[in-house]
Amino acid sequence: DIWVNDLGTIAYITRYDMTSVLKMDLTNGATLGTINLASFADADGIPEMDQMFRQNNILWVTVQRLDRNNFYAPTGTSYVVKIDMNTDTVLDTDPGTGGVQAVTLLRTNPYSEIVPNLGGGATDLALSAVGFFGVSDGGILRISSGNAANHSLMLSETAAGGDILDFAIVSQSKGYAIVANASFETILIEFNPTTGTKTGPTIYNPGGYHLSDLEIGTDLMLADRKPTDPGVRFFNIANNTQILANPLDVGLPPFDILDVLFYCPVGGCETAVGDTPRVATLGQNYPNPFNPSTSIPFTMSMTGHVTLGIYDVNGAYVATLVDERRETGEHVAGWDGRTEAGAIAPTGIYFVRLSANGLIETRKIALLK
Numbered sequence: 001d002i003w004v005n006d007l008g009t010i011a012y013i014t015r016y017d018m019t020s021v022l023k024m025d026l027t028n029g030a031t032l033g034t035i036n037l038a039s040f041a042d043a044d045g046i047p048e049m050d051q052m053f054r055q056n057n058i059l060w061v062t063v064q065r066l067d068r069n070n071f072y073a074p075t076g077t078s079y080v081v082k083i084d085m086n087t088d089t090v091l092d093t094d095p096g097t098g099g100v101q102a103v104t105l106l107r108t109n110p111y112s113e114i115v116p117n118l119g120g121g122a123t124d125l126a127l128s129a130v131g132f133f134g135v136s137d138g139g140i141l142r143i144s145s146g147n148a149a150n151h152s153l154m155l156s157e158t159a160a161g162g163d164i165l166d167f168a169i170v171s172q173s174k175g176y177a178i179v180a181n182a183s184f185e186t187i188l189i190e191f192n193p194t195t196g197t198k199t200g201p202t203i204y205n206p207g208g209y210h211l212s213d214l215e216i217g218t219d220l221m222l223a224d225r226k227p228t229d230p231g232v233r234f235f236n237i238a239n240n241t242q243i244l245a246n247p248l249d250v251g252l253p254p255f256d257i258l259d260v261l262f263y264c265p266v267g268g269c270e271t272a273v274g275d276t277p278r279v280a281t282l283g284q285n286y287p288n289p290f291n292p293s294t295s296i297p298f299t300m301s302m303t304g305h306v307t308l309g310i311y312d313v314n315g316a317y318v319a320t321l322v323d324e325r326r327e328t329g330e331h332v333a334g335w336d337g338r339t340e341a342g343a344i345a346p347t348g349i350y351f352v353r354l355s356a357n358g359l360i361e362t363r364k365i366a367l368l369k
Contacts, residue, residue: 174193
């Protein structure tokens with residue numbers, strides 16, 4: 001997996017067959033350092049690091065710990081490692097225990113991406129762990145990033161009806177999952193994140209092991225690799241019906257989907273007439289340049305969790321202005337020119353980053369003293 005900072009200059013890369021995360025300068029390809037995860041390896045000496053998720057200045061990394069000498073079987077314990085990107089060091093999630101501890105997962109073999117738990121608290125995260133393939137021993141896990149020791153099972157594989165390969169959460173009562181059932185068919189189901197139950201009948205079954213990824217935007221998008229009819233399928237989130245009679249042909253069987261419709265680079269982006277309405281919009285701050293404070297407007301076209309943060313020109317985290325669920329409508333956040341620790345930020349260019357309902361948008365602002 002790879003995570004790139006908002007300016008596109010620095011990348012963190014997990015290396016599945018090695019013991020350390022790589023940090024690179026994307027402007028020149030230089031190695032900036034490594035973060036050693038060897039202490040979290042199983043007996044074969046490799047931790048099998050996989051997916052990453054960034055939350056402010058924290059990078060979360062899944063560690064599968066699979067036995068390479070036994071057909072990559074789970075070894076009994078899997079982790080999520082917490083990395084401080086300000087210092088590029090592993091953080092201890094359990095100070096009461098000796099050494100540096102990671103989050104010990106309730107199920108083994110974390111397989112999916114780490115995603116915000118939109119149906120939970122402001123800092124909740126979620127991921128799926130499959131355990132042994134073909135055995136109902138995994139599930140979707142809920143992790144509180146504010147208290148890493150507080151985690152629980154959101155949906156078991158028994159309740160889902162098989163291995164949970166990927167999932168997305170829409171609200172406290174609605175989520176979707178790709179499940180590999182006992183017949184090794186991948187199917188699309190709906191589930192309730194609060195009750196941990198499958199809801200309604202199977203939404204879609206291509207009749208084989210063909211579904212590889214799903215993402216939530218305005219609609220649900222599903223990567224269908226069925227050889228006779230491959231493409232991206234779109235489903236209405238309100239009623240789970242397919243929007244198009246046939247999948248969108250992308251040239252080859254799709255494997256992974258990035259919802260670029262809702263990604264806006266530095267400087268912002270515009271939605272042309274006729275495009276799908278965007279779920280949120282970040283406005284230009286006023287005044288700009290400013291001293292000592294400024295107002296930052298943003299609009300939500302649908303209710304959801306919002307994170308609004310400030311970063312410097314190097315992509316380093318400065319402060320969080322909003323990290324909570326917001327209703328549909330217009331909102332304004334203020335920044336007083338101070339860091340998260342309360343120090344006065346120096347004169348310079350900064351970036352405001354809005355993350356809401358799958359959208360990421362940034363704008364440049366100037367602080368003058």
